[in-house]
Amino acid sequence: MTYRITDAVAGAVEEIRHSIPADRVLGNEPMSRHTSFRIGGPAAAFVIVDNNKELADVLRICTAAGAEHLLIGNGSNFLVADEGYPGIMIRLGGDFDSIAQDPDDDTLVRVGAARLLSSTSAFLTERGLAGFEFASGIPGSIGGAVFMNAGAYGGEMKDVVISVRLMSPDGSEMLELAGSDMEFGYRHSMVEDSGLIVLEALLRLQKDDPEAIIARVAELQAKRNAKQPVNFPSAGSTFKRPVGGFAAALIDQAGLRGYRVGGAMVSEKHAGFVINAGGATAADVLDVMRHARQVVFESSGIMLEPEVRLINCSL
Ligand SMILES: Cc1cc2nc3c(=O)[nH]c(=O)nc-3n(C[C@H](O)[C@H](O)[C@H](O)COP(=O)(O)OP(=O)(O)OC[C@H]3O[C@@H](n4cnc5c(N)ncnc54)[C@H](O)[C@@H]3O)c2cc1C
Known part of the structure; x- marks a missing residue:
């Protein structure tokens, strides 16, 4: 490792160890293990948070210490330096992998930020909910996809996101923004400018025959395999x-x-x-x-x- 761990990062990691179980606070963790490029030197620390309380604690600690930190989704749009990352990489796990249909309207589905787009697509297909086929082959998480307004084959997250639940960068508050307030543009949303953390997204789908959805997903996957x-x-x-x-x-x-x-x-x-x-x-x-x-x-x-x-x- 060629960077020096600052006192701020070292102090924050020490404090985080009091809030998060030891097996979810990894020191000197190679980022090549966590990126689709399979490239990248070690993060000074790699912390997995399983719920809003743990995330808020870690953000509060990092902010108070002035410790460099960054959210990672599924690492499918990351190129990390060979020297690594001198700060605290934060990954969402546990409760953030949730997915559930709204009890009053089954075309509305609430998805946790850590949930992969592929498994979100599989859940929706099984229940005959269409509109998410475009995302089925994108290897990211809901959080990363909202951040990037991920899209493919004529669809993008903007088309399906009704609202997003977010946490402030210092972990002090949570807010819910309508999709129309997310400033979705080409591979961009306001998350990038604001530093807010995506906790979950509420998606609106349309009812359709599961067989028809399966066929469309397969067609897009075949196109992807042929071209990429x-x-x-x-x-x-x-x-x-x-x-x-x-x-x-x-x-x-x-x-x-x-x-x-x-x-x-x-x-x-x-x-x-x-x-x-x-x-x-x-x-x-x-x-x-x-x-x-x-x-x-x-x-x-x-x-x-x-x-x-x-x-x-x-x-
Ligand atoms: C083979 C391949 C094919 C791909 N095809 C497509 C495609 O068709 N369309 C497309 O749009 N993209 C594509 N991508 C790129 C990538 O999958 C998407 O950009 C995806 O949305 C990134 O999601 P992620 O969870 O991996 O995010 P990451 O790469 O982990 O992070 C991306 C950014 O989002 C931020 N972030 C992640 N989670 C959160 C969160 N919860 N809150 C706040 N910020 C967060 C990170 O800090 C980072 O800045 C492809 C990638 C690969 C490897």
Whole structure:
């Protein structure tokens, strides 16, 4: 590890150990274990909180100590530096994995932030609730998907989220915001600007025949498998879709399909994905990203912006 753990982080971890059971406060935890890229050095601490009270305690402690900290969902949009993360990574578990239909209106479903989109989709399909098919193959959690306004195949979280329950960044209060107040945009919501924590989302679905939903999910999965490098670790689309173009097409036209540094490579199958083709470091991925940006800018005048969250590293 090449970073120094600050006194603030060390002190906060010490205090967190009084609130959270020891098996859920991991020190020096490799982030390669928690990211879909399978890349990343150790977080100074990795804390799993199982309910609102534990989350509020940890946020309060981190805020009071001035300790660097960050929420991680399913880590499917994370690139963590090889040096690691010098703060406290917080992951939601336990109660945050909940899912339940509203007792008065069974087209309304309340889903905890830690619940995976795939298992949310399976729950909804079983109950004949349509409208979430677009998300079935996105490898994120509800929290990360709300943060990013995740979307695919013409659907996005914005279309199904009625309201979101959130916690303030310092853990002192909880609030519920309507979907229309979430400022959902392209791969963006107000969660990113506010530092609020997503606790759960209320989704509105439509009744449909489960067989029809299963068929649509299967069709989208087949499309995904045909187009995306699903057999290699990655963080999905590396760059955001620029105004007036598609990142994958621009990278492809710039002749970068298969461009490789160390273990990181522009996917041969889908030029919008940088993949970990084996033993890639974060430095390799960043080198590929920098090169792609520069070459695309020179050939098209468009500067690509990363979609993947860069943690303790930059382009
Ligand atoms: C193979 C592959 C395919 C993909 N396909 C798609 C796709 O089709 N469409 C798409 O939109 N994305 C896609 N992605 C990217 C990714 O899955 C989504 O962005 C997803 O929404 C990220 O969710 P996560 O839980 O993994 O979040 P993480 O990657 O863990 O975190 C993302 C951001 O959300 C924040 N965050 C996470 N949880 C919370 C919370 N509870 N409260 C507040 N902030 C939180 C984190 O701090 C971070 O800034 C793909 C990724 C992969 C690997």
